[in-house]
Amino acid sequence: MRALCWNGINDLRVETVPDPEIVNPRDAILKVGLSTTCGSDLHFIGGYIPTMREGDVIGHEFMGEVVDVGSEVKKVKRGDRVVVPSFICCGSCWYCKHDLWSLCDTTNPNAVMQQAALGYPTAGIYGYTHAFGGYAGSHATYIRVPHADTDCFKVPDELDDEQVLFLSDAAPTGFMGADFCNIQRGDVIAVWGAGAVGQMAMQSARALGAERVIAIDRYPERLALAREKAHAETIDYETENVLERLEELTGGRGPDACIDAVGMEAHGPGIQYAYDRIKQALRLESDRGDALRQAIMAVRKGGVLSILGVYGVMDKFPIGVLMNKGVTVRTAQQHGQKYIPKLIELLQSGQLDTSYLTTHRFSLEDSPRGYAMFKDKEDQIMRAVFKPS
Ligand SMILES: NC(=O)c1ccc[n+]([C@@H]2O[C@H](COP(=O)([O-])OP(=O)(O)OC[C@H]3O[C@@H](n4cnc5c(N)ncnc54)[C@H](O)[C@@H]3O)[C@@H](O)[C@H]2O)c1
Ligand SMILES: [Zn+2]
Numbered sequence: 001m002r003a004l005c006w007n008g009i010n011d012l013r014v015e016t017v018p019d020p021e022i023v024n025p026r027d028a029i030l031k032v033g034l035s036t037t038c039g040s041d042l043h044f045i046g047g048y049i050p051t052m053r054e055g056d057v058i059g060h061e062f063m064g065e066v067v068d069v070g071s072e073v074k075k076v077k078r079g080d081r082v083v084v085p086s087f088i089c090c091g092s093c094w095y096c097k098h099d100l101w102s103l104c105d106t107t108n109p110n111a112v113m114q115q116a117a118l119g120y121p122t123a124g125i126y127g128y129t130h131a132f133g134g135y136a137g138s139h140a141t142y143i144r145v146p147h148a149d150t151d152c153f154k155v156p157d158e159l160d161d162e163q164v165l166f167l168s169d170a171a172p173t174g175f176m177g178a179d180f181c182n183i184q185r186g187d188v189i190a191v192w193g194a195g196a197v198g199q200m201a202m203q204s205a206r207a208l209g210a211e212r213v214i215a216i217d218r219y220p221e222r223l224a225l226a227r228e229k230a231h232a233e234t235i236d237y238e239t240e241n242v243l244e245r246l247e248e249l250t251g252g253r254g255p256d257a258c259i260d261a262v263g264m265e266a267h268g269p270g271i272q273y274a275y276d277r278i279k280q281a282l283r284l285e286s287d288r289g290d291a292l293r294q295a296i297m298a299v300r301k302g303g304v305l306s307i308l309g310v311y312g313v314m315d316k317f318p319i320g321v322l323m324n325k326g327v328t329v330r331t332a333q334q335h336g337q338k339y340i341p342k343l344i345e346l347l348q349s350g351q352l353d354t355s356y357l358t359t360h361r362f363s364l365e366d367s368p369r370g371y372a373m374f375k376d377k378e379d380q381i382m383r384a385v386f387k388p389s
């Protein structure tokens with residue numbers, strides 16, 4: 001089959017690789033219907049997250065049709081149209097039973113690679129480094145899905161492929177970020193980053209009852225979508241002083257919760273950005289922290305900081321600001337298995353709209369171009385979506 005492979009920093013190529021096969025009786029093989037880019041991919045494509053190997057098939061957000069199942073698969077059958085969360089989960093360990101899906105204890109065969117860095121390993125993920133399991137990714141004609149009964153979610157006929165594709169990752173991530181904010185009547189939620197994850201966090205904050213949502217980014221088209229789709233007020237961090245504006249907009253108190261949907265490749269106008277960029281380029285720190293540091297400063301006393309952006313190691317992390325202001329920090333890789341059933345309902349009732357996230361469509365053969373455009377945010381791209389066949 002054909003698949004998009006990582007061959008070194010900023011070197012992606014479509015190659016012919018072996019078809020996946022059923023390895024365990026609980027596996028399914030999916031014919032990939034649609035697969036999409038994610039901000040998380042940019043981090044390892046650019047070399048900021050280690051343990052990729054030449055020839056790794058990338059991609060972790062996808063939907064498709066079940067074409068084969070192992071002998072112990074009971075709920076899922078050939079012909080089912082399903083969406084699959086990006087984290088691979090067993091459904092039976094302590095973490096899965098406690099709804100902490102991305103922390104599944106059994107699906108990372110390379111646990112030892114993470115233990116040194118994290119203390120304990122996380123779940124495995126498709127197409128996302130060997131430290132996260134070394135599983136083949138979804139930018140391919142076919143993909144093996146372990147634990148098919150737990151991880152394949154059948155989707156209703158009335159929802160189209162492009163709508164359900166984002167239930168794989170961006171929508172549950174954004175919803176989880178809003179859920180972490182424990183939203184009360186009258187709350188103001190500020191969201192850094194108006195990419196697909198930020199957009200989903202803003203819509204979810206609304207669906208969970210936020211009175212006001214404030215979006216911070218620099219791309220006019222993304223800020224316009226935040227206004228249109230989540231009725232957000234917007235701040236352009238390149239032309240406005242974010243902390244002053246947030247103070248003004250909240251009567252001097254600050255947002256009740258701040259969501260970081262930016263991550264380790266944050267951009268910024270000031271000297272701190274230059275410092276992070278140099279240290280990141282020299283591999284002396286992995287993170288550029290402009291957005292996260294700003295969110296920490298902005299959040300009101302006793303508020304919530306909800307971190308969705310992916311991070312590694314950051315210099316000058318203002319732990320004292322969090323401590324002295326009594327801020328609650330919530331963060332995780334997405335627990336898709338927890339949220340997908342609810343998100344299907346929200347799509348059906350029209351409270352969640354994922355349709356506008358697909359701005360650019362490519363064949364699999366053309367997927368390297370999709371990533372190049374997504375990296376540089378060319379032509380107002382939000383997400384590049386690949387159709388393998
Ligand atoms: N926790 C999870 O499970 C999970 C899942 C998916 C993605 N992510 C992470 O979420 C983040 C966003 O993903 P995405 O796909 O939306 O990416 P994206 O690249 O499309 O969007 C990131 C946005 O952040 C904006 N930005 C950069 N610096 C900023 C700053 N200083 N202030 C405000 N905005 C700034 C960019 O302009 C861009 O619009 C990434 O770090 C990704 O790794 C986490
Ligand atoms: Zn993702």
Ligand SMILES: [Zn+2]
Pocket residue numbers: 089090091092093094095096097104105106
């Ligand atoms: Zn588990």
